[in-house]
Amino acid sequence: MMSEDSIKEYLRERALKATPIRVGLLSLLSERESAIPYSEIQENLKSFDRVTLYRTLNALIDGGIVHKASTSGDETYYALCSQKCSKHCHKHEHIHFKCTACHEVSCVHIEQAIKISIPNFQIEEVSVEVKGVCDKCCK
Amino acid sequence: MMSEDSIKEYLRERALKATPIRVGLLSLLSERESAIPYSEIQENLKSFDRVTLYRTLNALIDGGIVHKASTSGDETYYALCSQKCSKHCHKHEHIHFKCTACHEVSCVHIEQAIKISIPNFQIEEVSVEVKGVCDKCCK
DNA sequence: TTTTCAAATGCAACAATGTTGCATCAAAAA
């Protein structure tokens, strides 16, 4: 949950104009804990043109503020990056979890570092998507 | 690489009619080591209707013969399942690797079992997608 | 071999996602 002012500041810090759709998108993403599917974002920002929304998403992904949290399949989900991300370093040390009960997709930090090694392959990036039941739905 | 006859037999074993597009799709998939993106499959089977291709892909996925090897993002890739898969058990103990040099997507078996645990979450399925440089492109 | 019929196909139509070009507009700097 970020205030409108801190969102505007955050954008300008990263050399992005603080336009209404950008502020709207970032407040939407910041007021949720989970990632949001494209269709729902569009629904929430339907006063803006769909093309502009796509350009906005891409601009913010480019700027290291937003990332896709796809979870293989149907819809594309979007979530806020940690403040550590930037245009030039856009790495995530978390997994994406899709709950089969509530269907929420969330970014989850895990303790164990995932180390994959394959003989004669050079590993650059590992992404892990997990399905299961989230803590809220478990209890 | 499977012969046309063994493909037909394989389909009938799983209660699927051995139609031309199914045989065509399976020979295409079996003559490659890597997964194939949808667009390329369509290009190779363009004598068939696009709708039929989609229905074929779904039927074979349903039957435990083919699986998606998505590798987060743009295109959907398809690959043959191991012969162990079936309609009712469709599990894969391998990762999907996308080479940033040759852009091939492949199913790669790894030795280490990936164990993810998150406190208070129930894990059902873990899928791992890795980017890097494949063995062919490394040497 | 011929008959039969459920299953598979092709076609038309549709919906959703995503992209590009271009004229206009506005945020932030000068």
Add this chain to the structure above:
DNA sequence: TTTTTGATGCAACATTGTTGCATTTGAAAA
């Protein structure tokens, strides 16, 4: 306040994926 670069809206387009329905065909039964 003016300037100007970058952001927006609109039209048009491409691709992916789905559904309904009439027609055809694979494979089993007769």
